[in-house]
Amino acid sequence: MAAVELSGVVKRFGPITAVDGLDLEVPEGICLGLLGPNGAGKSTTMRLLTGQAIADAGRLRVLDHELPADAKAARAEMGVVPQLDNLDVDVTVEDNLAVFARLYRVPDVGAAVDRALDLARLRGRRRDAVDQLSGGMRRRLLLARGLVHEPRLILLDEPTVGLDPQIRTELWTLIDNLRTGGTTILMSTHYIEEAERLADEVALMANGKVISRGRPSELIAEHAGTQTAEVYGPPDRLATVRAFAESEGLTVRPAGPAIAIVGSERAGNGAVPEDAVVRAASLEDVFVMLTGEEAE
Amino acid sequence: MRRLEPAAIAGVMSREVANFRTYWKGTTFSSVLEPIVYLLAFGLGLSATLVDEVNGVPYIQFVGTGMVATAVIFSSALPAMFGTFVKHRFQNTYDAILAAPVDVEELVSAEMLWIGLRSGSYGCIPLLVTIGFGLDPAPGMLLVPLFCFVTALGFAGFGVAMAATVAKIDQFNYVTALFVTPLFLVAGTFFPIDGLPQGFQVVAQLNPLHQLVELVRGGAFGYEWVDVARFAFLAGFALLTWRIAIARMQKRLID
Numbered sequence: 296m297a298a299v300e301l302s303g304v305v306k307r308f309g310p311i312t313a314v315d316g317l318d319l320e321v322p323e324g325i326c327l328g329l330l331g332p333n334g335a336g337k338s339t340t341m342r343l344l345t346g347q348a349i350a351d352a353g354r355l356r357v358l359d360h361e362l363p364a365d366a367k368a369a370r371a372e373m374g375v376v377p378q379l380d381n382l383d384v385d386v387t388v389e390d391n392l393a394v395f396a397r398l399y400r401v402p403d404v405g406a407a408v409d410r411a412l413d414l415a416r417l418r419g420r421r422r423d424a425v426d427q428l429s430g431g432m433r434r435r436l437l438l439a440r441g442l443v444h445e446p447r448l449i450l451l452d453e454p455t456v457g458l459d460p461q462i463r464t465e466l467w468t469l470i471d472n473l474r475t476g477g478t479t480i481l482m483s484t485h486y487i488e489e490a491e492r493l494a495d496e497v498a499l500m501a502n503g504k505v506i507s508r509g510r511p512s513e514l515i516a517e518h519a520g521t522q523t524a525e526v527y528g529p530p531d532r533l534a535t536v537r538a539f540a541e542s543e544g545l546t547v548r549p550a551g552p553a554i555a556i557v558g559s560e561r562a563g564n565g566a567v568p569e570d571a572v573v574r575a576a577s578l579e580d581v582f583v584m585l586t587g588e589e590a591e
Numbered sequence: 592m593r594r595l596e597p598a599a600i601a602g603v604m605s606r607e608v609a610n611f612r613t614y615w616k617g618t619t620f621s622s623v624l625e626p627i628v629y630l631l632a633f634g635l636g637l638s639a640t641l642v643d644e645v646n647g648v649p650y651i652q653f654v655g656t657g658m659v660a661t662a663v664i665f666s667s668a669l670p671a672m673f674g675t676f677v678k679h680r681f682q683n684t685y686d687a688i689l690a691a692p693v694d695v696e697e698l699v700s701a702e703m704l705w706i707g708l709r710s711g712s713y714g715c716i717p718l719l720v721t722i723g724f725g726l727d728p729a730p731g732m733l734l735v736p737l738f739c740f741v742t743a744l745g746f747a748g749f750g751v752a753m754a755a756t757v758a759k760i761d762q763f764n765y766v767t768a769l770f771v772t773p774l775f776l777v778a779g780t781f782f783p784i785d786g787l788p789q790g791f792q793v794v795a796q797l798n799p800l801h802q803l804v805e806l807v808r809g810g811a812f813g814y815e816w817v818d819v820a821r822f823a824f825l826a827g828f829a830l831l832t833w834r835i836a837i838a839r840m841q842k843r844l845i846d
Binding site: 306308339342345346347348349367368370371375377379381383385386387390391393394395397398399400424440 | 592598599601602603605606609610612613614682683684686687688689690691692693694844845846
């Protein structure tokens with residue numbers, strides 16, 4: 296059974312079409328990464344799923360509830376971890392959790408708070424005000440707040456955006472534990488590494504619709520082949536190499552100070568210089584090729 | 592799920608209570624001190640120099656009973672305006688709450704109820720202070736918390752609706768100048784409105800604060816039958832602003 300089913304969903308904001316005929320199905324028990332550049336429609340999709348945005352067209356079904364009519368019942372069974380920290384900063388850690396346990400009608404608020412504190416590894420800080428916590432602790436608390444009622448489905452909206460690498464790794468471990476525990480996760484992100492690390496499947500989104508979907512390895516094989524060759528050097532040399540590779544029918548993209556020749560295993564003689572650094576093709580190659588955006 | 596579920600409203604109010612525990616001292620201090628200062632300045636100051644009594648009531652008691660309405664509007668309309676705007680625009684609090692099984696109607700109702708309860712309690716402080724300044728306690732005063740609560744509900748709805756209407760926080764200056772200050776000044780707190788020109792007297796009758804002032808004075812000095820109509824007017828005001836606030840917030844919060 297699918298936890299989330301969207302078909303032909305359209306959402307417009309005046310002249311801007313944020314979601315443009317989106318079809319998306321998330322089977323129960325998997326982590327689906329919604330990967331796309333800024334403005335692809337990921338956050339709008341998340342808001343549609345919580346009933347905080349109403350679609351102009353299409354059908355939305357979440358955990359067997361039709362949206363928007365039955366959005367409240369759907370929200371009762373899902374947890375949401377927002378992109379922006381919206382904790383109550385003057386209030387204690389445990390009160391932040393207790394308020395949401397009540398909002399979700401959890402019968403035993405105390406037990407739910409204790410469980411969430413353990414998940415966030417914040418039991419020792421339960422009586423501290425949130426503004427006394429570090430950035431990583433606050434992010435863990437935000438995640439625990441979304442899980443305080445043990446939801447069947449969790450929506451993670453850019454869960455590690457703006458965080459330093461150490462905190463990001465901490466959160467990835469927490470999310471990975473949820474995934475292995477069987478919780479269905481829909482995670483929007485524009486971090487390639489995050490999608491590769493956590494998602495069973497990735498749906499690549501651009502201009503309000505899914506443009507490709509599959510396991511990361513399948514997407515790489517389908518769109519980027521097996522190898523990518525990175526060529527370094529002065530700009531005029533890179534321009535020459537690029538022109539020649541493209542004349543041979545290869546896809547070339549900028550990669551920081553270098554250029555990357557995607558699918559270089561198909562290159563003919565001379566299309567890939569001998570000093571090129573050859574590596575395995577990656578999801579980043581797919582992302583840049585399909586969206587035309589630089590990856591983060 | 593049903594509309595207006597008590598559990599959803601209680602959940603939202605529990606968030607307000609958790610926050611209130613962090614700032615109640617400052618709010619309570621100013622709520623007690625302000626009427627004392629007003630009574631000293633207007634009550635004792637003016638009664639010693641210009642006004643002895645109004646309609647047979649010592650001026651300090653006239654102002655003290657009127658100050659209840661002042662306390663109510665300043666502890667309901669302003670927190671509703673600024674609090675709602677800040678929670679929506681700067682703290683993203685409503686995004687978090689509306690991601691839970693709570694709808695806009697429940698959210699607004701809970702916010703209004705909380706402000707109504709808080710303001711209804713703080714609104715009684717000037718009356719207690721005035722008793723300290725010599726006003727005789729009367730059984731009719733027991734209804735004053737109810738009058739304050741219902742009026743505060745109305746002004747909380749007004750504040751929430753304004754917060755959902757303005758684009759920037761500094762636009763509240765217009766709301767304060769155009770609505771809050773005139774309502775406060777022509778409520779009959781500091782002078783009886785029957786001294787105003789006829790047109791102003793008619794307008795003052797439509798001022799919920801004036802109706803509250805009259806009800807509080809009724810509680811202190813004796814009710815009249817017209818006070819039933821005054822209370823009905825305040826209940827209608829609360830009902831009207833409740834529905835307007837929900838409609839405005841629905842438009843603001845749901846894309």
